[in-house]
Amino acid sequence: MTTRQKFIAGNWKMNGSLQANAALLKAITQGLREQPPACKVAVAVPMPYLAQVQALLAGSSVQLGAQDVSQHEAGAYTGETSAAMLADLGVRYGLVGHSERRQYHGETDAVVATKAQRLLAAGITPIVCVGETLAEREAGQTGTVVARQLAAVAEALGQQIEKIVLAYEPVWAIGTGRTATPEQAQQVHAALRAQLASAAPGGAMVPVLYGGSMNAANAADLLAQSDIDGGLIGGAALKAPDFLKIIGAAQA
Numbered sequence: 001m002t003t004r005q006k007f008i009a010g011n012w013k014m015n016g017s018l019q020a021n022a023a024l025l026k027a028i029t030q031g032l033r034e035q036p037p038a039c040k041v042a043v044a045v046p047m048p049y050l051a052q053v054q055a056l057l058a059g060s061s062v063q064l065g066a067q068d069v070s071q072h073e074a075g076a077y078t079g080e081t082s083a084a085m086l087a088d089l090g091v092r093y094g095l096v097g098h099s100e101r102r103q104y105h106g107e108t109d110a111v112v113a114t115k116a117q118r119l120l121a122a123g124i125t126p127i128v129c130v131g132e133t134l135a136e137r138e139a140g141q142t143g144t145v146v147a148r149q150l151a152a153v154a155e156a157l158g159q160q161i162e163k164i165v166l167a168y169e170p171v172w173a174i175g176t177g178r179t180a181t182p183e184q185a186q187q188v189h190a191a192l193r194a195q196l197a198s199a200a201p202g203g204a205m206v207p208v209l210y211g212g213s214m215n216a217a218n219a220a221d222l223l224a225q226s227d228i229d230g231g232l233i234g235g236a237a238l239k240a241p242d243f244l245k246i247i248g249a250a251q252a
C-alpha cells in the first residue's frame, strides 16, 4: 500500500568526543557493512564534530545530520551556525524544533518554521520535531498542540512541506524510559499524516518518525504501526549494538 522507506536517525545530543565518535561510528558502519540496512540511516551530531563525522561516514550508507541551525542567513550572529555552513560540511538532515530547544532555548513555532526554511533553501532536509508535554497530554491537548506546531511550519513552507521529515516526540517520553505505546504513537502519527496530506499533494508521503525512549526492545512494535515510518533515537543511538538492532528492526 505504502512505499515510504523506513528511516532511523540517531540524535547524539550533547554527547561524544573525537575518540568516542570514532569508536561508535566504526562499530556502526562495520555492522551495516555486514548487514546492509533496509532503511535509511542518519546521525545528528554536535556541531564541532560535523567535519570529523563527515570524514568517518564517507563511503558508508549513513547520512550526516546536524541538531540545529541558525534562523539567520549569515552575519553578526555570534555562536550561530548557518544552513550554508552545514551544507558545506555535507550535512543532509537538520533537526529543528526539538523539544529541548523549544524548552531550554525559548524556540517558538515561528522560529522553528524559519529554521526549516533556511535548511530547505540550503538543500538540507529538515527533521521537524513536534510533541506535547505531560501536562498537555493529561489535559487532552495532544492533538491540538502537535497540530499547531506542524501548522506553523506548513504555513511557512507552503507546498514545500512535502520535502520535510516529521518527528513526533512526546516530551514526557524523551530520556525518561517511558515510551509511548505503539497505539498512542500511531494515533498521533495518523493525525499528523492527515494534516500533511491536506497541506500538499505529496504530504502523505512525508516520513513521520517516532522519538522518545525508543530502544532495541521496543522498536519493532513501534515500527510495525502503519503510520510510524522510523525513529529518532537519543540514548540508544550512542550504543552501537542497540542502534544496529533498531536499524535491523526497520524493514522497508
Ligand code: 13P
Residues within 6 Å of the ligand: 011, 098, 169, 173, 174, 175, 176, 177, 211, 212, 213, 214, 232, 233, 234, 235, 236
Ligand atoms: P531518547 O531516545 O533518549 O528518549 O531521546 C529521544 C530524542 O529526543 C531524540 O531526538
